[in-house]
Amino acid sequence: MNPIMTREPTLAARRRCAGLAMALLVLLTAGCAAAPSPATTPSSTTQTSTPPSAQPPAAPPSPRPETPAASPAVTALSEQAAVASAAGDHDGAATLLERALRVEPRNAELWHALAMTRLQTDDAQQAEQLALRSNGLAGDRAELRRRNWLLIAEARSRRGDAAGSQLAREQALNIDAGR
Amino acid sequence: MTSNAKPPRPQRRRWLLIAVPAACVIVAIVALASWLWSLDGIVRAQFEGKRWAVPATVYARPLELYPGLAIDSVGLAEELRALEYRQVPLAPEPGTWHRQGALHLLHTRSFPHWEGAERSARIRVRIDDGRITQLTGADDGAPLALARTDAARIGHIYPGHTEDRLLLRLDEMPPLLLAALIAVEDSEFLSHGGVSFASTVRAARANLRARRVVQGGSTITQQLVKNFYLTDERTLRRKVREAAMAILLERRYSKNEIIETYINEVYLAQDLERAIHGFGLASQHLFGAPLDQLPVEHQALLVAIINGPSFYNPRRHPERALARRNLVLQIMADELLLDAAAAARARAQPLGVIPAAEARRRQHPAFMDLVQRDLARDYSPDDLQGEGLRIFTTLAPSAQAAAEDAITAALAAQAPGLQAAAVLADPSSGEVLAVVGGREPGFAGFNRALDARRPVGSLIKPAVYLAALQQPARFTLGTLLDDAPLRLEERSGRVWEPRNFDRLFRGDVLLVDALAHSLNVPTIRLGMDIGLDAVAQAVAGLGAPQPAQLFPSYLIGSGELVPIEVAQMYQTLATGGFHTPLRAVRAVTLQDGTRVTRYPLSTTQAFDPAAVHLVTAGLVSAMSEGTGRAAYARLPADLLVAGKTGTTDDTRDSWFAGYGENLLGVVWVGRDDNTSTGLTGATGALPIWVETMRRLRPRPLMLDPPGDIETVWIDAVTGQRSAEGCEGARLLPYARGHAPETRSECGSLSENGTRRSLSEWLQGIFR
Numbered sequence: 001m002n003p004i005m006t007r008e009p010t011l012a013a014r015r016r017c018a019g020l021a022m023a024l025l026v027l028l029t030a031g032c033a034a035a036p037s038p039a040t041t042p043s044s045t046t047q048t049s050t051p052p053s054a055q056p057p058a059a060p061p062s063p064r065p066e067t068p069a070a071s072p073a074v075t076a077l078s079e080q081a082a083v084a085s086a087a088g089d090h091d092g093a094a095t096l097l098e099r100a101l102r103v104e105p106r107n108a109e110l111w112h113a114l115a116m117t118r119l120q121t122d123d124a125q126q127a128e129q130l131a132l133r134s135n136g137l138a139g140d141r142a143e144l145r146r147r148n149w150l151l152i153a154e155a156r157s158r159r160g161d162a163a164g165s166q167l168a169r170e171q172a173l174n175i176d177a178g179r
Numbered sequence: 180m181t182s183n184a185k186p187p188r189p190q191r192r193r194w195l196l197i198a199v200p201a202a203c204v205i206v207a208i209v210a211l212a213s214w215l216w217s218l219d220g221i222v223r224a225q226f227e228g229k230r231w232a233v234p235a236t237v238y239a240r241p242l243e244l245y246p247g248l249a250i251d252s253v254g255l256a257e258e259l260r261a262l263e264y265r266q267v268p269l270a271p272e273p274g275t276w277h278r279q280g281a282l283h284l285l286h287t288r289s290f291p292h293w294e295g296a297e298r299s300a301r302i303r304v305r306i307d308d309g310r311i312t313q314l315t316g317a318d319d320g321a322p323l324a325l326a327r328t329d330a331a332r333i334g335h336i337y338p339g340h341t342e343d344r345l346l347l348r349l350d351e352m353p354p355l356l357l358a359a360l361i362a363v364e365d366s367e368f369l370s371h372g373g374v375s376f377a378s379t380v381r382a383a384r385a386n387l388r389a390r391r392v393v394q395g396g397s398t399i400t401q402q403l404v405k406n407f408y409l410t411d412e413r414t415l416r417r418k419v420r421e422a423a424m425a426i427l428l429e430r431r432y433s434k435n436e437i438i439e440t441y442i443n444e445v446y447l448a449q450d451l452e453r454a455i456h457g458f459g460l461a462s463q464h465l466f467g468a469p470l471d472q473l474p475v476e477h478q479a480l481l482v483a484i485i486n487g488p489s490f491y492n493p494r495r496h497p498e499r500a501l502a503r504r505n506l507v508l509q510i511m512a513d514e515l516l517l518d519a520a521a522a523a524r525a526r527a528q529p530l531g532v533i534p535a536a537e538a539r540r541r542q543h544p545a546f547m548d549l550v551q552r553d554l555a556r557d558y559s560p561d562d563l564q565g566e567g568l569r570i571f572t573t574l575a576p577s578a579q580a581a582a583e584d585a586i587t588a589a590l591a592a593q594a595p596g597l598q599a600a601a602v603l604a605d606p607s608s609g610e611v612l613a614v615v616g617g618r619e620p621g622f623a624g625f626n627r628a629l630d631a632r633r634p635v636g637s638l639i640k641p642a643v644y645l646a647a648l649q650q651p652a653r654f655t656l657g658t659l660l661d662d663a664p665l666r667l668e669e670r671s672g673r674v675w676e677p678r679n680f681d682r683l684f685r686g687d688v689l690l691v692d693a694l695a696h697s698l699n700v701p702t703i704r705l706g707m708d709i710g711l712d713a714v715a716q717a718v719a720g721l722g723a724p725q726p727a728q729l730f731p732s733y734l735i736g737s738g739e740l741v742p743i744e745v746a747q748m749y750q751t752l753a754t755g756g757f758h759t760p761l762r763a764v765r766a767v768t769l770q771d772g773t774r775v776t777r778y779p780l781s782t783t784q785a786f787d788p789a790a791v792h793l794v795t796a797g798l799v800s801a802m803s804e805g806t807g808r809a810a811y812a813r814l815p816a817d818l819l820v821a822g823k824t825g826t827t828d829d830t831r832d833s834w835f836a837g838y839g840e841n842l843l844g845v846v847w848v849g850r851d852d853n854t855s856t857g858l859t860g861a862t863g864a865l866p867i868w869v870e871t872m873r874r875l876r877p878r879p880l881m882l883d884p885p886g887d888i889e890t891v892w893i894d895a896v897t898g899q900r901s902a903e904g905c906e907g908a909r910l911l912p913y914a915r916g917h918a919p920e921t922r923s924e925c926g927s928l929s930e931n932g933t934r935r936s937l938s939e940w941l942q943g944i945f946r
Binding site: 071072073075076077091092094095096098099101102103105106114126129130132133136137139140 | 243245246247248294322324325605607608610754755757777779780781782783784788840841881883885886
């Protein structure tokens, strides 16, 4: 077991999280663009251009056309998770997402959203693993798989693994957008 | 005194005459004082020790209700029983429920969950065919997406001692019970100073008249002091000591403190080796209900048995207990605690005691053991003390009940020495849902689920095949393995000639069949081919410990594991290769809800998903046509599960491990003295696993292949590429690009239609 001892995040840590989340938002938005070229994909500069008073962090993704419809229970929990995440309570969001995953353990979007919360609480290792797990369940949902690879790229770059990050980014780009 | 005429000697004697007794008195006073002082020390230490050890409270996971949840009325009743809900028409207050056919009306209690409070709600749950089909608010009829019950209290953790208690504060004690207690046991409690001579005399007289002890002369304070000792010695010296200690106790502590300790300390019953102390636990033990829900006659019975918990044991001596209970009701009426009509009504009631076996159902010692061990990694015993921590676990009461019932029922028909253990888990999250440590699940003893280290037999084989299938260029499900006699010479010169369970040799067999039919000889060949180290690495990757030394016999399960380690291995298989540590605790908070620790889900990819997918496909074949096929005599045909039997030499151990989409179970059956059971994995452990699954109805495996899996028709004899419709053609999943190229004669004629969807493959195995 890997306990998380609860502690009050410092203001600086919160700012960093918010900044990171903003960068991710940018990153993901780029990832969702139809045909991202290397030039438009943001590099792994996560903490530079984002002002500390950033917008609320990226909420767990809203349902997308290619996503199978979640049950009302899962929808309710992910909405609550989005609210918690927006308020900066990423651990609370993770808790809600874990509840949702007990209802739908094969919901790849939930695994992705959980990976996102781990990235936002500075657990890059788990962020990557959870994104891999999301990918394992994503089937042929190209858009979700791309988001997962971009998240993995981000997680690796945060752990100082530039080469691994680059590989993940290439994986993201190689996913056929048409599928 | 001043006269010099008197001789000095007598004077000295006179002085001595005063001095000696004075010294004696002083010595006696000092001795008495130091005796009292030492007694006072004992009193304080004992009393504080009893009183201030606020235990950690342990909770089951709350039940999350949502449309689609697989739960039947029996399972729901188990959950509500653990929550101590009462069945009352209309479910008028929190903690009550009512069932009318498929409709279940629940009135949940508000509850401070670790991640936030849940308000009390009245909800209507419709269950059809083992599934929630409708969930609505009972008052407005509005559909609900999700509802959550409170969490059942499943036990306490006391530092220092293992006795269980359900501690009650004085204000939680029903006033009538308190009044009855004082009226019957110590009517002068509020006025005496620890001992009461009047009542001692009265008791002595009554006992003399009856020529046996019918009345205890001890005050409540004295009875409490008596509890400080472990033995029940009856000497005058002890009586005097106790009386002195009772007086000291009264001087130090208030009446409220004394009676509060008494109600939690008093010995009331014995359950096998477990002493039942305190009204809270006794209420649960005798009536299966919390104290504040007891009717008058049950309260009276609790007071009645204080006088002689063994003599008035209501299960063993119901007539005596009933007579004494009615005497207590009489005293209550005489003291005007009850009006005559109510007393008469109560007297007409039966004892209402539940059977001991049912009371033990509420105990989950094996699961609690796991919780304590998990917590021990992060907390010292002292951390758990004095804090009143709240521990939120993953126990699912309905799963625990299903596993316990399956084991109890299966072993009831077997010889008495046979034992069993089971672990149930949610593979995706790694949450442990149930742990059964022996054939008497309520009895805390040797916890076989955690401590019975036994050879695992064929349960190890999936690791051998996983190690092989990780090399897709060399091994596929369609690879032919050699099942011909094998002779192995060990370094010591000893010769080992392994055999299959049925002692037959089949020549060439497909790899998938060798796994599904659990053939020893081709498995050993395969393992020797890829290397023992590769197999041991796969075992480690799956999350089980590796053996210190590796022998070829390890390949067919000479290595020993405890059931929960097996569960961890199969957890990793069940999630496509993502190792997720099994957890029994979700979070720990302080009494006021402040979160101390959370144990989040964590996961690590340990294997290539394609290789694990192929192993699961093999284990699905084992269930549909291999060693586990007996399961489908009892399981619905559409419940796709993967599983593996395990049997060790001389049928000493009977194992089964298997999983559906959201439920994993490991069952072991064997004997503590490690002698033969006469049971194989399929005849001993499998029926218990099947019965558990049948009750809990897991979701069937989806078996969506990862992106790099394709299914192709092959020839079952040659392993060559074949085609649909060809004789002996079989559909098997392959890692993409590794399906056989060489075509059989029939296969080369029909180029098209060789690739089939997975559902067709599934239909194939259920043909």
